[in-house]
Amino acid sequence: MGKLKIEDLDKIAESARKKISLREGAGKVKITVHMGTCGIAAGARNIMATFLNEIEMHNAKDIIVVTSGCAGLCSKEPMATIEYENQAPVKYIELNEEKAKKIFDEHVLHGKIVPEYALSIGSERIQ
Amino acid sequence: MEDLSLHILDIVENSIKANAKNIEIKILIDKKNDIIKVTIKDDGKGMTEDELKIAFDPFYTSGKNKKTGLGLSLLRDSALKAEGNVDIVSEINKGTEIQAYFKISHPDMIPLGDLSKTMLVMVAANRDKQFRLSHIYNGLEFNFDTAEFKAHKTDIVSYLKQIKDKLEEYKNFLEIIKGDLYGI
Numbered sequence: 001m002g003k004l005k006i007e008d009l010d011k012i013a014e015s016a017r018k019k020i021s022l023r024e025g026a027g028k029v030k031i032t033v034h035m036g037t038c039g040i041a042a043g044a045r046n047i048m049a050t051f052l053n054e055i056e057m058h059n060a061k062d063i064i065v066v067t068s069g070c071a072g073l074c075s076k077e078p079m080a081t082i083e084y085e086n087q088a089p090v091k092y093i094e095l096n097e098e099k100a101k102k103i104f105d106e107h108v109l110h111g112k113i114v115p116e117y118a119l120s121i122g123s124e125r126i127q
Numbered sequence: 128m129e130d131l132s133l134h135i136l137d138i139v140e141n142s143i144k145a146n147a148k149n150i151e152i153k154i155l156i157d158k159k160n161d162i163i164k165v166t167i168k169d170d171g172k173g174m175t176e177d178e179l180k181i182a183f184d185p186f187y188t189s190g191k192n193k194k195t196g197l198g199l200s201l202l203r204d205s206a207l208k209a210e211g212n213v214d215i216v217s218e219i220n221k222g223t224e225i226q227a228y229f230k231i232s233h234p235d236m237i238p239l240g241d242l243s244k245t246m247l248v249m250v251a252a253n254r255d256k257q258f259r260l261s262h263i264y265n266g267l268e269f270n271f272d273t274a275e276f277k278a279h280k281t282d283i284v285s286y287l288k289q290i291k292d293k294l295e296e297y298k299n300f301l302e303i304i305k306g307d308l309y310g311i
């Protein structure tokens with residue numbers, strides 16, 4: 001292979017940019033609300049409804065919302081997991097609408113974790 | 128579970144976990160015969176005969192990292208309390224149909240709850256699934272079908288707007304029912 005030229009570097013940078021915007025198209029932040037039976041009984045539906053309202057209010061088009069089943073932590077429900085771009089997933093526990101709004105404003109919109117509501121910060125798998 | 132709308136959300140989560148692509152919800156309220164029938168039908172992976180036998184067991188779940196499977200058992204409790212019951216028909220690789228019925232006038236009948244919010248949340252969080260709702264009350268009928276919304280061609284914000292517009296109609300429909308059923 002020959003020497004890299006400036007144009008090649010530009011091409012590489014351009015293709016990297018394309019990849020990023022592709023990923024943005026698919027969603028920059030993923031919100032998972034745990035909808036196991038316990039979660040639902042503890043109010044997970046309103047947590048999801050709050051996130052959906054915030055998405056509409058902020059016209060936040062690059063967000064993916066999904067539900068997941070039981071997280072095996074009944075007493076900590078309602079729970080949600082936020083995955084912001086390249087950050088490790090953060091699991092939030094014992095949520096209410098106020099907390100969900102704050103998490104949306106700080107973490108989902110700006111990538112700033114809200115440590116006081118978080119269970120743990122790490123790359124654990126979410127069911 | 129506090130009300131029917133939360134039970135429905137929970138039962139639909141089972142269909143989603145079973146990898147269903149199409150989920151059909153039917154709510155039939157027949158005041159004259161004093162019965163509410165709720166049917167949730169999916170084309171998910173289904174259950175084996177052995178699984179079906181223990182599906183209502185609160186200690187049976189196919190879920191990992193958990194020991195209880197309360198959803199179906201709680202639904203049946205709610206139904207039995209209102210002189211109803213739950214039937215399951217399921218075939219492996221074909222799908223599952225859950226039918227719950229209740230006596231409307233029974234003092235222990237749980238309220239309908241916020242059915243429109245249940246629809247919003249499950250539809251918005253599962254854009255890759257098709258949902259159909261048919262809600263029949265005496266002669267009236269409300270239909271909702273996500274096939275109308277073209278989920279793949281729109282972003283989340285416009286998708287939400289489409290769902291919410293349609294659900295405004297549903298809210299009006301539900302107001303009429305509640306007024307007529309409970310005289311509010």
Ligand SMILES: Nc1ncnc2c1ncn2[C@@H]1O[C@H](COP(=O)(O)OP(=O)(O)O)[C@@H](O)[C@H]1O
Nearest residue numbers: 141142145173188189190196197198199200223
């Ligand atoms: N729609 C369905 N399709 C396939 N399997 C189902 C369905 N609904 C329930 N099941 C099976 O029945 C089990 C018990 O369901 P449920 O009482 O809701 O508890 P849980 O969902 O917490 O496991 C599930 O773990 C699953 O194996």
Ligand code: FES
Nearest residue numbers: 036038070073074
């Ligand atoms: S159903 Fe109880 S922790 Fe998941």
Ligand SMILES: [Mg+2]
Nearest residue numbers: 137141198199
């Ligand atoms: Mg369940």
